[in-house]
Amino acid sequence: MLNIEGLTEKEFLEKYDPSQFEHPSYTVDDLLFAIEEKQSNDVRKLNRKKLQVLLLKRTNHPYINTWCLPGVFIKMDESLEEASLRALKEKTDFKNIYLEQLYTYGEVNRDKRTRVITTTYLGLIDKNQSQIKETFVNEETKWFDFKINTISMKKEKIDNGVKQILEYKIILSNEEIILDNIIQVIINTVNKITTKEVKIVKNDNIGFDHLKIIYCGIERIRNKIEYSDIAFSLLPDKFTIAELQQVYELILNKKFTKANFQRKIGNRIKPIDEYRLGGFRPAKLYIYQK
Amino acid sequence: MLNIEGLTEKEFLEKYDPSQFEHPSYTVDDLLFAIEEKQSNDVRKLNRKKLQVLLLKRTNHPYINTWCLPGVFIKMDESLEEASLRALKEKTDFKNIYLEQLYTYGEVNRDKRTRVITTTYLGLIDKNQSQIKETFVNEETKWFDFKINTISMKKEKIDNGVKQILEYKIILSNEEIILDNIIQVIINTVNKITTKEVKIVKNDNIGFDHLKIIYCGIERIRNKIEYSDIAFSLLPDKFTIAELQQVYELILNKKFTKANFQRKIGNRIKPIDEYRLGGFRPAKLYIYQK
DNA sequence: CCAAAAGTGTTAAAAGTACACCCATGC
DNA sequence: GCATGGGTGTACTTTTAACACTTTTGG
Numbered sequence: 124m125l126n127i128e129g130l131t132e133k134e135f136l137e138k139y140d141p142s143q144f145e146h147p148s149y150t151v152d153d154l155l156f157a158i159e160e161k162q163s164n165d166v167r168k169l170n171r172k173k174l175q176v177l178l179l180k181r182t183n184h185p186y187i188n189t190w191c192l193p194g195v196f197i198k199m200d201e202s203l204e205e206a207s208l209r210a211l212k213e214k215t216d217f218k219n220i221y222l223e224q225l226y227t228y229g230e231v232n233r234d235k236r237t238r239v240i241t242t243t244y245l246g247l248i249d250k251n252q253s254q255i256k257e258t259f260v261n262e263e264t265k266w267f268d269f270k271i272n273t274i275s276m277k278k279e280k281i282d283n284g285v286k287q288i289l290e291y292k293i294i295l296s297n298e299e300i301i302l303d304n305i306i307q308v309i310i311n312t313v314n315k316i317t318t319k320e321v322k323i324v325k326n327d328n329i330g331f332d333h334l335k336i337i338y339c340g341i342e343r344i345r346n347k348i349e350y351s352d353i354a355f356s357l358l359p360d361k362f363t364i365a366e367l368q369q370v371y372e373l374i375l376n377k378k379f380t381k382a383n384f385q386r387k388i389g390n391r392i393k394p395i396d397e398y399r400l401g402g403f404r405p406a407k408l409y410i411y412q413k
Numbered sequence: 414m415l416n417i418e419g420l421t422e423k424e425f426l427e428k429y430d431p432s433q434f435e436h437p438s439y440t441v442d443d444l445l446f447a448i449e450e451k452q453s454n455d456v457r458k459l460n461r462k463k464l465q466v467l468l469l470k471r472t473n474h475p476y477i478n479t480w481c482l483p484g485v486f487i488k489m490d491e492s493l494e495e496a497s498l499r500a501l502k503e504k505t506d507f508k509n510i511y512l513e514q515l516y517t518y519g520e521v522n523r524d525k526r527t528r529v530i531t532t533t534y535l536g537l538i539d540k541n542q543s544q545i546k547e548t549f550v551n552e553e554t555k556w557f558d559f560k561i562n563t564i565s566m567k568k569e570k571i572d573n574g575v576k577q578i579l580e581y582k583i584i585l586s587n588e589e590i591i592l593d594n595i596i597q598v599i600i601n602t603v604n605k606i607t608t609k610e611v612k613i614v615k616n617d618n619i620g621f622d623h624l625k626i627i628y629c630g631i632e633r634i635r636n637k638i639e640y641s642d643i644a645f646s647l648l649p650d651k652f653t654i655a656e657l658q659q660v661y662e663l664i665l666n667k668k669f670t671k672a673n674f675q676r677k678i679g680n681r682i683k684p685i686d687e688y689r690l691g692g693f694r695p696a697k698l699y700i701y702q703k
Numbered sequence: 704c705c706a707a708a709a710g711t712g713t714t715a716a717a718a719g720t721a722c723a724c725c726c727a728t729g730c
Numbered sequence: 731g732c733a734t735g736g737g738t739g740t741a742c743t744t745t746t747a748a749c750a751c752t753t754t755t756g757g
Contacts, residue, residue: 126473132525135474141527145489146436149530167707167756183416184425199435199528203519221606227517227532229493235422237431238489240439242517242530249605285703315539315645315701316511355605365708382711383747404709404754411605413575457729457734655735672738673720694727694736710753718745726737 147229147238151206152194152333153177154225154340155215157248157266158357158370166402172369173268176295176337178329179214180263185235186330190267190295190302192337194241207244214264217253221356222246226339233332245340247356267295267302271341271376274305284313290324293338302327306338341374348374352391355411363399363406367392437519437528441496442484442623443467444515444630445505447538447556448647448660456692462659463558466585466627468619469504470553475525476620480557480585480592482627484531497534504554507543511646512536516629523622535630537646557585557592561631561666564595574603580614583628592617596628631664638664642681645701653689653696657682 126135155177160170178190195210197203207222225245231238275290287310295302305325311318321335329337347353354370368384379387393412398405416425445467450460468480485500487493497512515533523529565580577600585592595615601608611625619627637643644660658674669677683702688695 124477126477130474132474132477136525139526141438144438144486146438147487147489148431148434148436149439165707169708184420184422187414187416187422196434197437197519197530199437200521202521203517203530219604219606224517227493227514229487229532231490231492235426236429240487240493240530240532242519242532312703314509314650315642315648316509317642352605352607358605360604363709380748381709382749385710386746400755401708402756403707404756406709413602413607455734459735653736670721671736672722675737676719690728691735692729693734694729696736705757707756708754710751712749712751714748714750716745716747718743720743721741722739723741724737724739726735728734728736730732 147240148234148236149197150194150239150241151197151203151210152192152241152243152336153207153210153222153246154192154243154336155211155246155248156269156340156344156357157250157253158373159250159266159268169365169369169401172366172373174270174373175266176269177214178265178267178295180265181330189328189330190265190333191330192243192333193264203242204244207246211246215248215253217248219252220246220248221353225336225343228332228336230332243336243340245343247344247353249357249359251359265297265300267297267300269337269341270294270296271338281311281313284311286311291338293334295329295337302329304329304334306334308338344374352411352413355391360410361395361397361408362410363408364388364392365406367409437530438524438526439487440484440529440531441487441493441500442482442531442533442626443497443500443512443536444482444533444626445501445536445538446559446630446634446647447540447543448663449540449556449558459655459659459691462656462663464560464663465556466559467504468555468557468585470555471620479618479620480555480623481620482533482623483554493532494534497536500534501536505538505543507538509542510536510538511643515626515633518622518626520622533626533630535633537634537643539647539649541649555587555590557587557590559627559631560584560586561628571601571603574601576601581628583624585619585627592619594619594624596624598628634664642701642703645681651685651687651698651700653698654678654682655696657699 125131157175159173159175161173163170179193181187181189181191193210193214195206197206211217222244225243227242229240272292274292277288279286289308291306293304293306304327307322307324309320321338323334326334357370358366364385368379372378392409394407394409397408399408415421447465449463449465451463453460469483471477471479471481483500483504485496487496501507512534515535517532519530521528562582564582567578569576579598581596583594583596594617597612597614599610611628613624616624647660648656654675657678658669662668682699684697684699687698689698
């Protein structure tokens with residue numbers, strides 16, 4: 124079969140020059156969440172859990188010294204998923220990570236160097252199985268406690284529709300650092316079409332548009348935790364129902380009652396003949412079972 | 414602030430050479446769905462609806478003469494969304510299209526020419542407002558009726574988990590052409606981690622990995638129709654409840670009863686003082702209201 | 704005994720489902 | 731009248747939610 128220029132496919136491919144047009148740079152970034160136990164000082168009280176995000180401090184321009192998601196420029200011979208695993212492997216010592224594609228960001232001026240398109244992957248990590256590697260020279264890799272709170276909700280009528288503006292405070296913190304950020308989510312419904320836009324209102328030392336990505340990640344987790352089994356990816360293989368409940372409460376930022384929560388997830392877990400001991404009544408351990 | 418080489422950001426950016434590494438090519442493709450009425454030959458019977466996908470026939474290598482999604486190579490100064498709109502504008506005459514980012518495909522050998530990464534956008538079109546443009550020279554742009562049927566479901570135990578294999582027949586057809594394809598969806602649950610893989614089993618003249626993309630699109634629509642208002646994007650501004658119900662039934666491939674469907678969507682629509690006339694009792698028209 | 708959390712039961716409200724019936728229209 | 735679809739009511743089931751109570755443990 125010949126094309127309009129009378130070339131066979133073989134001839135066409137031999138002549139094909141990918142460099143005839145300029146191509147954007149392309150990176151893959153990882154947004155990694157994990158759960159950390161905050162040891163209770165009262166033996167009788169349960170350990171509280173915290174949701175954490177992995178960030179690393181840039182050591183070069185642009186955005187030098189800001190905190191960013193781990194990422195890599197893609198290689199010509201690796202798939203997106205392979206690149207996301209490479210970004211992960213460079214920073215952590217992982218096993219059995221849950222990783223899924225989150226979103227691709229391609230605004231023209233999102234990187235000061237040149238045009239960069241970035242596909243992000245969302246990862247959920249069971250910290251009991253994985254650790255951050257020893258930090259590299261000149262490089263800091265840190266888990267940040269993650270908190271998101273709604274600070275305002277507005278809804279106004281516009282022509283042929285509704286405009287909704289939500290403001291969130293996103294606080295990322297650890298022993299030394301507190302990053303205090305604000306984003307705005309604008310949901311426009313005009314006629315039948317709903318569009319959503321995420322805007323950075325206050326950016327506290329987070330590089331690029333990575334604050335947006337972090338928000339989109341938590342939103343994805345919040346949606347998926349309701350209908351999928353991603354919560355289990357954040358826990359060790361054996362867990363108590365209370366621990367699982369804490370994960371749900373942490374992510375959805377709402378409380379459940381024990382009895383109702385038990386019913387909700389009862390058909391996805393299986394009790395085993397082991398108990399978690401502590402300063403109170405031992406709790407039965409469960410494992411995930413589809 | 415200086416970097417490790419003692420450069421300011423300005424100096425760094427001036428020295429930055431994006432061409433130091435080879436970059437993959439990058440395209441944005443559109444997967445467009447619409448609904449078409451099949452005129453009933455019995456005046457008393459309702460028109461049946463069909464779901465359609467827009468494909469165009471390639472006029473050059475590679476995959477010459479196969480049917481593909483409309484797409485464009487990205488320009489250095491346009492965002493992904495702008496590129497998706499450009500791909501759309503070249504083929505159709507649209508107004509108020511619902512468009513959302515679907516997924517980014519980056520397997521190394523998915524394009525014979527060179528490494529190409531593609532971000533896909535899913536569009537839902539109300540055909541009453543939009544039309545295909547006159548086809549270009551040597552180019553055919555066609556709506557294909559879309560049907561997907563499950564042909565097998567297997568579930569087997571594997572080490573530490575479950576493997577589920579679903580096979581679907583995807584038929585794309587119009588007056589002249591019938592494309593008969595088969596794909597396989599493999600859902601692996603190992604330990605707590607679930608992964609999904611889409612494989613092409615039989616590809617009937619569809620270019621690149623676009624059959625995979627079409628499957629992912631219908632899957633996205635099926636999920637979103639349950640909790641969002643995308644169904645309305647496929648309908649004109651004024652519609653009857655039966656028409657809306659048909660859209661739901663078409664996409665989810667299941668039947669509802671009138672009374673129950675009414676309750677399900679009742680709070681999202683508003684009756685207006687107009688009626689759809691036909692060979693039977695006139696039906697009240699509704700409009701979408703959030 | 705008491706505090707803290709594990710674990711279970713009971714009930715009411717809400718959402719989803721099945722089905723039955725009457726209405727309006729044009730032939 | 732009758733076929734076809736429009737429109738509504740009722741009764742039943744399932745799911746969700748609220749909350750109350752009992753059990754087990756270490757101090």
